[in-house]
Each structure stands twice: as C-alpha cells, then as structure tokens.
Amino acid sequence: MAIYQLFFIKNLRFIFIVAFIIILNIYDVNSFNKTQNFPFPDTTGIMKIDVGQGEDLWILTENYELYHWDGIERKFIRKAKDYGPIYDFSVGPDGLAVIVSRSPINNNVFIRSDIDSWEWIYGSDVRVPIISISNCDYNKIFTIEDRKLIVCNYDNAYSCDTLKYGIYNQISCAFNDKSLWFIGSGHYIYLYINKYIEIIRSEVPFKQIKALSEQHVIGIDYDSTLWEYINGTWTGISNNVKSASINYNDDIFYVDNDNIIYKISKN
Numbered sequence: 001m002a003i004y005q006l007f008f009i010k011n012l013r014f015i016f017i018v019a020f021i022i023i024l025n026i027y028d029v030n031s032f033n034k035t036q037n038f039p040f041p042d043t044t045g046i047m048k049i050d051v052g053q054g055e056d057l058w059i060l061t062e063n064y065e066l067y068h069w070d071g072i073e074r075k076f077i078r079k080a081k082d083y084g085p086i087y088d089f090s091v092g093p094d095g096l097a098v099i100v101s102r103s104p105i106n107n108n109v110f111i112r113s114d115i116d117s118w119e120w121i122y123g124s125d126v127r128v129p130i131i132s133i134s135n136c137d138y139n140k141i142f143t144i145e146d147r148k149l150i151v152c153n154y155d156n157a158y159s160c161d162t163l164k165y166g167i168y169n170q171i172s173c174a175f176n177d178k179s180l181w182f183i184g185s186g187h188y189i190y191l192y193i194n195k196y197i198e199i200i201r202s203e204v205p206f207k208q209i210k211a212l213s214e215q216h217v218i219g220i221d222y223d224s225t226l227w228e229y230i231n232g233t234w235t236g237i238s239n240n241v242k243s244a245s246i247n248y249n250d251d252i253f254y255v256d257n258d259n260i261i262y263k264i265s266k267n
C-alpha cells in the first residue's frame with residue numbers, strides 16, 4: 001500500500017468530521033441572513049423578547065424590567081418603571097404593548113396608554129398569579145391565571161371573562177388570523193379551536209411559543225432549540241436559544257443564552 005493511501009485511510013474519520021463541519025457552516029450561512037445589531041448593554045439577562053411589526057422590539061430582563069427598542073437612536077429604553085416588577089408582556093401587530101405586573105396584593109394587567117403611562121384593565125389576587133399574556137390587537141387580550149384561560153374584549157372599555165378551565169402554561173394569539181395557540185398539558189403545543197376542541201400540534205414538550213397564523217408558529221423546546229412550524233413541517237432554526245419572537249414579515253428575533261439578540265431574515 002502506498003504511503004499516501006495509508007495516510008488517507010488513517011485520517012478518514014478526521015476528513016469526514018472536517019467535511020461535516022464545513023457543510024454545516026455553509027448550511028447555516030446560506031439558509032438565513034442573520035444579524036445582531038440590537039445592543040443591550042445591561043449585564044442583566046434577558047428573559048423574554050417580543051416583536052410587533054418590523055423592528056418594534058420589546059424585552060423583559062431577569063430583574064423583571066421592561067425595555068423598548070428605540071429604532072431611531074438604536075438603543076433600548078426602560079419602560080413602565082413605576083408599575084412594579086413585570087412578570088410577562090406582549091406586543092401586538094398594532095404596536096400595543098400589554099404588561100402583567102405584581103403589587104403586594106394584586107397581579108395587574110396594564111395596556112400602554114401614553115409615553116410613560118399605562119392603564120389598568122384587569123387584576124387578580126396576588127395568590128393567583130397571571131402567568132402569561134398575549135394580545136391579538138387592542139380588541140382582544142388573552143391571559144392565563146392559575147387554571148383559567150381568560151379573554152379581555154374591548155367595547156368602549158375592557159371586560160374580562162374566563163373562556164375555559166384547564167392546564168395552560170403560555171398563550172399566543174396569531175397576528176395574521178387571530179388563531180390561538182398555547183402550551184398546555186404536558187407542555188405540548190396546542191391550537192385552541194373552541195371550548196370543546198383543542199388540537200395538539202407537537203410530539204415534544206416546549207418552553208415557549210409565538211404564533212403567526214393557524215399554520216405558522218415558532219417555539220423553543222427543552223433542549224433550547226428554536227423550531228419553526230409551517231404547514232405541518234418542523235424546521236430547526238438555531239440552538240442555544242432562550243427566547244424568540246417573529247414579526248409580520250416572518251423575520252425571527254431571538255436571544256441566545258449569552259444574551260445576544262439576533263434577527264434572522266429569510267427574504
């Protein structure tokens with residue numbers, strides 16, 4: 001056997017690994033156009049990211065502080081400072097931001113009503129935490145409180161009622177068609193149809209979801225992998241993801257475990 005053949009065989013495994021890494025990199029770079037120009041200099045970790053239209057970005061820190069991205073000066077600005085620790089928030093396609101904050105006696109839902117003021121719309125006893133919020137738009141806001149799925153409808157004022165009792169961990173109202181997704185029993189993903197029908201959409205448990213339509217959702221599983229579901233197909237988007245959201249143009253924004261904010265544009 002010639003020396004060069006021996007060399008080749010000995011290093012076959014190594015050559016395979018190198019080729020595999022190169023292919024992975026090409027795949028990663030070519031399939032998406034990924035950028036990171038949303039600096040968040042605060043050393044506190046980011047717990048949640050959500051986006052309305054375009055780059056209308058909001059983040060919640062692990063210290064329960066809320067920030068809004070100022071797209072003109074390109075920096076994050078602290079919001080709702082005087083409303084207590086904020087446990088969840090959501091931003092709709094119309095730009096309306098809603099928050100859940102906690103006082104010593106109540107959990108409170110507020111909508112943003114001016115540059116630095118927020119209007120109270122709903123509250124619960126502090127012993128019954130409101131664990132998730134999602135607004136379809138200003139007309140319809142969903143929350144989860146203990147074992148209750150609650151809907152707040154607007155008709156001159158907000159009125160909130162229990163839609164259904166059950167196991168709900170996170171709720172997400174889709175921008176495009178107002179369909180309602182949630183993480184429910186066993187942390188699987190479900191599509192809410194009505195009081196009697198809920199369709200299960202995942203075979204593995206998920207930590208977080210954000211819905212765009214009845215056939216389009218993104219979510220993070222318990223291995224911190226970000227997945228996108230379109231018309232029955234799950235596609236892996238990225239690893240090491242803490243929180244993610246998607247806007248009306250299908251741009252995905254996510255925060256990784258190092259607190260860096262990325263934007264992925266497919267177009």
Ligand SMILES: *[C@@H]1O[C@H](CO)[C@@H](O)[C@H](O)[C@H]1NC(C)=O
Nearest residue numbers: 212213215216229230231232
């Ligand atoms: C899903 O399929 C329908 C019908 O084929 C199509 O119109 C729609 O654009 C698809 N949805 C997405 C999010 O690609």
